[in-house]
Amino acid sequence: MSAPKKPNLDSVTTINEDGSRYFLHPADAKGPWMLARRMAGVILIAIYILLPWIPINGNPAVFLDVENRMFHLFGLTLVPQDLWVMFFAISGLGFGLFFITSLLGRVWCGWACPYTVFLDHVYRRIERWIEGDAPARRALDAAPWSAGKFCKRAAKHLLYVAIAALIAHVFLSYFVSLRRLYGFMHEGPLQHATSFGIVVFLTLVLWFCFGYFREQFCIIMCPYGRLQSALTDDDTINVGYDATRGEPRGAKGRAEGDCIDCRRCVQVCPTGIDIRNGLQLECIGCTACIDACDEIMMRIDRPKGLIRYDSFNGFAGIKRRFLRPRIYAYCALAALGLGALTLVASKKARPFNAIVSRVGGAGFYSDAFSVRNIYKVRFMNKRNQTATVTIRLGGETPPGYQLSGAEQTFTVNALDEMSRTCVVVAPAGSYTGVSDIVLEVHANPGDVILKKTVRFLGPNPQSLNTPNP
Ligand code: SF4
Ligand code: SF4
Numbered sequence: 001m002s003a004p005k006k007p008n009l010d011s012v013t014t015i016n017e018d019g020s021r022y023f024l025h026p027a028d029a030k031g032p033w034m035l036a037r038r039m040a041g042v043i044l045i046a047i048y049i050l051l052p053w054i055p056i057n058g059n060p061a062v063f064l065d066v067e068n069r070m071f072h073l074f075g076l077t078l079v080p081q082d083l084w085v086m087f088f089a090i091s092g093l094g095f096g097l098f099f100i101t102s103l104l105g106r107v108w109c110g111w112a113c114p115y116t117v118f119l120d121h122v123y124r125r126i127e128r129w130i131e132g133d134a135p136a137r138r139a140l141d142a143a144p145w146s147a148g149k150f151c152k153r154a155a156k157h158l159l160y161v162a163i164a165a166l167i168a169h170v171f172l173s174y175f176v177s178l179r180r181l182y183g184f185m186h187e188g189p190l191q192h193a194t195s196f197g198i199v200v201f202l203t204l205v206l207w208f209c210f211g212y213f214r215e216q217f218c219i220i221m222c223p224y225g226r227l228q229s230a231l232t233d234d235d236t237i238n239v240g241y242d243a244t245r246g247e248p249r250g251a252k253g254r255a256e257g258d259c260i261d262c263r264r265c266v267q268v269c270p271t272g273i274d275i276r277n278g279l280q281l282e283c284i285g286c287t288a289c290i291d292a293c294d295e296i297m298m299r300i301d302r303p304k305g306l307i308r309y310d311s312f313n314g315f316a317g318i319k320r321r322f323l324r325p326r327i328y329a330y331c332a333l334a335a336l337g338l339g340a341l342t343l344v345a346s347k348k349a350r351p352f353n354a355i356v357s358r359v360g361g362a363g364f365y366s367d368a369f370s371v372r373n374i375y376k377v378r379f380m381n382k383r384n385q386t387a388t389v390t391i392r393l394g395g396e397t398p399p400g401y402q403l404s405g406a407e408q409t410f411t412v413n414a415l416d417e418m419s420r421t422c423v424v425v426a427p428a429g430s431y432t433g434v435s436d437i438v439l440e441v442h443a444n445p446g447d448v449i450l451k452k453t454v455r456f457l458g459p460n461p462q463s464l465n466t467p468n469p
Helices: 032-053 085-104 107-112 114-131 134-142 147-176 178-187 193-213 215-221 224-231 286-297 325-348
Strands: 062-065 070-073 076-078 240-241 307-310 352-358 370-381 387-393 408-412 419-426 437-442 448-456
Touching: 032 062, 032 107, 032 114, 032 147, 032 286, 062 147, 076 114, 085 224, 107 114, 107 224, 107 370, 114 134, 114 147, 114 193, 114 215, 134 240, 134 307, 147 193, 147 224, 147 437, 178 193, 193 215, 215 224, 224 370, 286 307, 352 448, 370 387, 408 419, 419 437
Parallel strands: none
Antiparallel strands: 062 070, 070 076, 240 307, 352 370, 370 419, 387 408, 387 437, 437 448
16 A cells, blocks of 8 residues: 655646546544534534425425426515526625635635535545545555455445435425425326436436545636635635744754644645645645644644634734725625615515506596596415405595495415406595505405505596586
8 A cells, every 4th residue: 555645736636647536535633623614514414404394484495496487585585577686696695705705715615615515524424434544445445356345335335325315305305395306206207207317417416526526526626716816815814834833844853843744734634735835726724734733733732723724924924904905895795785685685575465557548537426547456475375365445545435346355376476457436526636545455364464555547626527415
């Protein structure tokens, strides 16, 4: 078994000189940072699995209802006409990520990216559990095929596939809901070939990525890593090595620096780099090297933090600046996008909506006895249950005005809409001229009242031939 490869700045550790893949077997790192990351990972995985189970307004908390072309997001329902809202959502979240990156480097990659979360906290744990620690895994790799090796590899990949299938099923439930997914599974793949094909494809992609491709995705494919150098500066907080304190490196007592060149930080790195060579594109900010080095520092009775979160300026002993022009700019742009999104969402989060418009043609109809205006009420039921709707005239309407046909009550199916024509009549004795009237739309369940103020048009009251009492 050959010794682990020594990283350098001229090549990618995971690619051999002949272009073949060099498989990494990162050692286990234990410490407060790894514990905090693991807890964050468990919480994020729980959120991913639980979101489709949590109902809000009769729909899953996050539900991209492809069939009905609706997007339910924590009680907010968006239809295709609301696509413009996505502009605020995407720009707000995008600038939010820029803001976090300029402030804290690749904290997203190390702590919250779904790829890292599943790879580090699920797939690498399974591998560790079945094949042992890093030296044992390296030895198994180098060993010839035997019954033992076959069984370990088969068990590992079976579990990999099972978990990939689970992730793929949860992913599909975000688009079809859990209830329908359960129905699909009962009715069989032939009845739902497209959905089945998506799940199979996703399962295979996830198995390939987590079982084989691994850190290559972050190093070669992820565009976010490439953006890093454009978003960060000398004041950005990153995982780094304090060369001033660590160098010259060497065995304890034989060099002046604190780094004893034990290479523990290299052994635990999941992307195979040596952080002592400086910040590199491959670093995903996973903090494994911080915990690994702190453990060594404690053993040799030196202060922790030779590898730590700090900025270039911090490591160089220059005054740190957290707040800088780019931070203000990204923060303002993110706040603008997310603020606009919140404002729009607060208006759209209602379970029902109603639009009142005037029916085309003449603005009003009148004769000697009355003036009439005709309106169309379009009611949208965003809930997952039938709504009973009643249209009434609001108290703010001038006295004596009537809604022809009295109160109109009708039912609107779940996630459906319906239009009704309403004729508002002002008897000649009550009519005082053009004014505002209020149409109230009462919707059950919940007795939600939507008030719509509309203009009531008519002729000059003097021109009406008011009949004598
Ligand atoms: S773990 Fe710390 S002491 Fe060991 S090589 Fe890395 S930086 Fe040096
Ligand atoms: S250098 Fe450290 S923080 Fe960066 S990926 Fe390697 S172990 Fe993680």
